[in-house]
Amino acid sequence: MIISDAYLIVTSPGRNFVTLKIVTESGVYGIGDATLNGRELAVVAYLEEHVLPTLIGRDASRIEDIWHFLYRGAYWRRGPVTMSAIAAVDLALWDIKAKAAGMPLYQLLGGKSRERVMTYAHCTGKDIDACLSEVEKHLKLGYRAVRVQAGVPGIPTTYGVTKKDGERYEPADAELPSENVWSTEKYLNHVPKLFAAVRDQFGDDIHILHDVHHRLTPIEAARLAKEVEPYHLFWLEDCVPAENQESFRLIRQHSTTPLAVGEVFNSIHDYRELLEGQLIDYIRTPLSHGGGITHVRRIADLASLYHVRTGFHGATDLSPVCLGAAIHFDTWVPNFGIQEHMPHEAIVDTVFSHDYQFVDGHFIVGETPGHGVDIDEALAKQYPYKRASLPVNRLEDGTLWHW
Numbered sequence: 001m002i003i004s005d006a007y008l009i010v011t012s013p014g015r016n017f018v019t020l021k022i023v024t025e026s027g028v029y030g031i032g033d034a035t036l037n038g039r040e041l042a043v044v045a046y047l048e049e050h051v052l053p054t055l056i057g058r059d060a061s062r063i064e065d066i067w068h069f070l071y072r073g074a075y076w077r078r079g080p081v082t083m084s085a086i087a088a089v090d091l092a093l094w095d096i097k098a099k100a101a102g103m104p105l106y107q108l109l110g111g112k113s114r115e116r117v118m119t120y121a122h123c124t125g126k127d128i129d130a131c132l133s134e135v136e137k138h139l140k141l142g143y144r145a146v147r148v149q150a151g152v153p154g155i156p157t158t159y160g161v162t163k164k165d166g167e168r169y170e171p172a173d174a175e176l177p178s179e180n181v182w183s184t185e186k187y188l189n190h191v192p193k194l195f196a197a198v199r200d201q202f203g204d205d206i207h208i209l210h211d212v213h214h215r216l217t218p219i220e221a222a223r224l225a226k227e228v229e230p231y232h233l234f235w236l237e238d239c240v241p242a243e244n245q246e247s248f249r250l251i252r253q254h255s256t257t258p259l260a261v262g263e264v265f266n267s268i269h270d271y272r273e274l275l276e277g278q279l280i281d282y283i284r285t286p287l288s289h290g291g292g293i294t295h296v297r298r299i300a301d302l303a304s305l306y307h308v309r310t311g312f313h314g315a316t317d318l319s320p321v322c323l324g325a326a327i328h329f330d331t332w333v334p335n336f337g338i339q340e341h342m343p344h345e346a347i348v349d350t351v352f353s354h355d356y357q358f359v360d361g362h363f364i365v366g367e368t369p370g371h372g373v374d375i376d377e378a379l380a381k382q383y384p385y386k387r388a389s390l391p392v393n394r395l396e397d398g399t400l401w402h403w
């Protein structure tokens with residue numbers, strides 16, 4: 001199990017993905033996702049210059065030791081670039097260990113806790129009606145949980161909302177950041193009508209989720225969470241920027257709407273006050289941004305003490321490698337909640353072959369040894385990296401706002 005080679009594959013089949021391949025002397029190899037949307041090459045440089053040379057000659061089975069070597073040993077701790085780089089190594093090593101054991105990854109974690117993994121779909125429209133038709137479409141596909149986002153009258157362009165029906169809002173395809181406009185007042189007055197319309201048309205038997213994308217202040221978030229209580233949301237996501245963990249206390253004091261947070265978190269320390277204070281209900285950090293399985297399972301264990309469940313980020317910037325590993329984790333983790341599912345384009349699924357299946361709104365884990373995802377390196381080479389930037393958000397008066 002001695003590591004003999006480690007290299008990156010950067011490919012852009014419609015959007016950028018960075019994939020780490022670690023090869024051992026025996027020929028068994030593992031794959032990890034190192035993609036950090038909009039900052040891809042920063043992780044490439046971190047890995048190529050500072051991490052990969054230190055892996056050669058190490059024993060691939062010593063996952064825990066390698067994790068601490070990369071985390072403590074670097075002196076500079078945490079942060080999205082560091083934790084995505086460590087995650088890529090960690091996911092590749094778990095893949096190798098499971099392949100060497102001849103087991104699907106979920107078996108190494110502790111075996112199945114469930115038969116299938118509930119997912120939620122993105123239902124996004126330029127207005128409420130367009131969003132409702134997306135909900136209808138996705139319920140027909142078998143989803144029981146929908147994330148609803150609709151354009152707000154008077155706000156011309158808003159991240160999270162398509163400009164045309166059926167268009168995707170991801171990936172961010174502008175080479176340099178485009179600018180969106182935001183009005184909290186218009187949004188707060190409009191968005192409860194969306195949830196009312198969804199409940200009115202589709203009843204109580206579906207889960208409704210919504211992403212605020214960090215755009216409110218704590219008191220505004222409290223107003224929204226309180227006002228939408230009658231629509232029984234599954235969760236309200238990222239309603240405030242979470243650097244100040246204590247701010248969630250204010251929202252909590254006003255409302256019973258469940259709160260999800262953490263797609264931009266990368267460490268257990270980002271969650272400590274939120275969990276210990278019982279201020280949130282779902283943790284969102286994906287395996288590929290939070291130091292891999294070795295670290296995220298510690299976050300999930302801490303969360304379980306407080307009845308907090310997982311709801312991993314799964315937008316299309318998380319590669320099929322991250323998603324494949326997440327489905328193993330979701331199948332095992334006792335405090336599973338839900339998995340985000342935003343389908344990759346067909347070409348992405350051709351570059352990254354995988355054995356997970358999507359049936360009736362749920363993922364079914366595969367039985368191939370490892371995490372079950374591989375990369376076609378020759379095909380990947382045909383899609384070279386293209387710089388792509390996420391947009392920025394400005395208030396109507398031009399003030400740069402949270403995105």
Ligand code: CS2
Pocket residue numbers: 037170211213263313314315316317340
């Ligand atoms: C979003 C993402 O899926 C989500 O909940 O917040 O689309 C997110 O904005 C992107 O993944 C950013 O990389």
Ligand code: MG
Pocket residue numbers: 211213237238263
């Ligand atoms: Mg989000």
